[in-house]
Amino acid sequence: MESLENTIEITKESKRIGSNFLGILNDLKRRPEDAARELHVELEIINGIISGEIELPNEIVKNAVKIWPVNERDFYIISDDCMTGVKIMRSEESEKSSRIMERAGKPYYEYRDTVSSTLAPFRPEWIMELCYVEDNEANNSEIQWNHGHFMHQFTYFIGEVNFYYQKSDGVKKVAVMNTGDSMYITPFTPHTFATRKGAKENGLILALTFGNKILGDVKQELSAISSELGREFALDFSSNRQTVASLIKFHRHMCSIGIKELSKRTGIHEEKINEIESGQVEPAKQEINKIAEILNVNSRDLLPNDKIEDKVIISHHNENNSWDFPEDEKRYSFTELANSTTLPYSKSFEIDVCYDDKKDILDLRMGLHQYIYNVSEENISLNWLYGNKQYCEIIRPGDSVYIKPFVSHNFRGNGKLLVLRLGGKVVGDSQRELSVIGKENVKRAVDESMQWFDPKGHN
Numbered sequence: 001m002e003s004l005e006n007t008i009e010i011t012k013e014s015k016r017i018g019s020n021f022l023g024i025l026n027d028l029k030r031r032p033e034d035a036a037r038e039l040h041v042e043l044e045i046i047n048g049i050i051s052g053e054i055e056l057p058n059e060i061v062k063n064a065v066k067i068w069p070v071n072e073r074d075f076y077i078i079s080d081d082c083m084t085g086v087k088i089m090r091s092e093e094s095e096k097s098s099r100i101m102e103r104a105g106k107p108y109y110e111y112r113d114t115v116s117s118t119l120a121p122f123r124p125e126w127i128m129e130l131c132y133v134e135d136n137e138a139n140n141s142e143i144q145w146n147h148g149h150f151m152h153q154f155t156y157f158i159g160e161v162n163f164y165y166q167k168s169d170g171v172k173k174v175a176v177m178n179t180g181d182s183m184y185i186t187p188f189t190p191h192t193f194a195t196r197k198g199a200k201e202n203g204l205i206l207a208l209t210f211g212n213k214i215l216g217d218v219k220q221e222l223s224a225i226s227s228e229l230g231r232e233f234a235l236d237f238s239s240n241r242q243t244v245a246s247l248i249k250f251h252r253h254m255c256s257i258g259i260k261e262l263s264k265r266t267g268i269h270e271e272k273i274n275e276i277e278s279g280q281v282e283p284a285k286q287e288i289n290k291i292a293e294i295l296n297v298n299s300r301d302l303l304p305n306d307k308i309e310d311k312v313i314i315s316h317h318n319e320n321n322s323w324d325f326p327e328d329e330k331r332y333s334f335t336e337l338a339n340s341t342t343l344p345y346s347k348s349f350e351i352d353v354c355y356d357d358k359k360d361i362l363d364l365r366m367g368l369h370q371y372i373y374n375v376s377e378e379n380i381s382l383n384w385l386y387g388n389k390q391y392c393e394i395i396r397p398g399d400s401v402y403i404k405p406f407v408s409h410n411f412r413g414n415g416k417l418l419v420l421r422l423g424g425k426v427v428g429d430s431q432r433e434l435s436v437i438g439k440e441n442v443k444r445a446v447d448e449s450m451q452w453f454d455p456k457g458h459n
């Protein structure tokens with residue numbers, strides 16, 4: 001039996017745990033008194049947890065997972081390590097995290113951490129290439145390959161670095177990279193890096209690895225379903241026709257509607273549907289709309305991506321688009337770096353900050369997590385607003401910064417920043433769902449504040 005001894009001061013965190021707990025009870029259609037009875041604790045304890053006055057005891061979580069279809073992790077919340085909306089890692093701190101990795105008995109890379117947050121999906125590393133190569137051959141015997149990894153990787157190059165990668169057909173390639181060049185590789189692409197002989201200094205990369213959607217809960221769900229069944233979710237996206245075919249088939253099976261029935265309801269000939277589903281023909285837009293209507297989905301759910309992109313995207317700085325922002329007064333010059341339409345919510349840029357006035361005008365704000373690294377030799381000031389309070393910090397060379405989505409901010413001074421913007425889990429389908437739920441309900445969707453009905457009644 002729990003006692004009220006665990007009473008704690010109500011903090012933002014304990015309130016979030018309480019709302020989350022209430023949300024779980026609501027979803028299970030348990031009133032606090034039902035929960036108290038089933039978990040064998042006093043009602044005061046349950047109410048105390050909900051209000052944030054009592055720390056959630058591990059015992060309750062252990063009992064809850066035994067009797068309800070919930071997981072332990074459902075009860076714990078992600079902690080917010082970025083209480084002012086911005087988190088900074090100074091270059092000295094990065095230096096302290098230095099560790100040398102050997103490969104084949106020789107020092108190969110020096111790794112250093114740069115800023116990361118409990119809220120953001122990226123794991124950014126500063127990596128110095130300690131291995132030197134004398135040629136630009138993909139089969140150079142000095143280089144040591146990895147097996148590829150689960151996370152997507154965006155890389156920014158500083159100095160004279162060779163980037164080696166293996167294509168899906170097994171062919172090994174090398175890209176000769178210089179300062180400002182960048183690349184993106186899909187998960188599990190084997191790769192490695194080396195400095196070119198004759199370079200003034202060791203080559204350097206900023207390797208930003210990130211999970212996109214298949215992280216956390218999604219990964220857990222796939223793994224619990226079993227990898228054998230889970231792999232069925234990966235459809236054939238090898239061509240536009242195959243993509244449409246797989247999507248229609250997947251959705252048709254979801255509804256248990258046969259081809260004859262679909263033909264009857266859409267007016268599309270059975271034979272044509274068979275041809276579409278086997279990838280022999282691509283359906284016309286009207287046919288997709290008709291099928292979508294019958295399967296009760298949006299036509300976008302049946303459409304392929306606009307492009308089938310390479311698994312490795314290489315971007316040379318001098319070939320990239322550049323533009324000024326804002327348009328009416330040049331404060332920043334943006335240069336686009338390696339991006340992929342497969343990840344529409346990840347954007348990478350170099351930003352030349354070229355303005356040092358009007359510090360109170362916060363001219364940057366967007367719905368993505370941001371990772372920023374000062375790649376220049378100059379100090380840049382960062383001004384931002386969070387919870388009605390204005391902040392200012394100097395971002396020195398080698399410092400890295402994380403900024404929460406939708407935080408209004410600006411950069412002032414003269415210098416160059418590497419910027420990676422990432423959507424995290426909210427953008428995309430979840431954002432569409434949240435938009436349908438409506439702005440007015442977001443607070444409850446995120447921090448449940450009430451029971452789903454009022455026992456006193458409501459007319």
Ligand SMILES: [Fe+2]
Pocket residue numbers: 149153191207
């Ligand atoms: Fe990597």
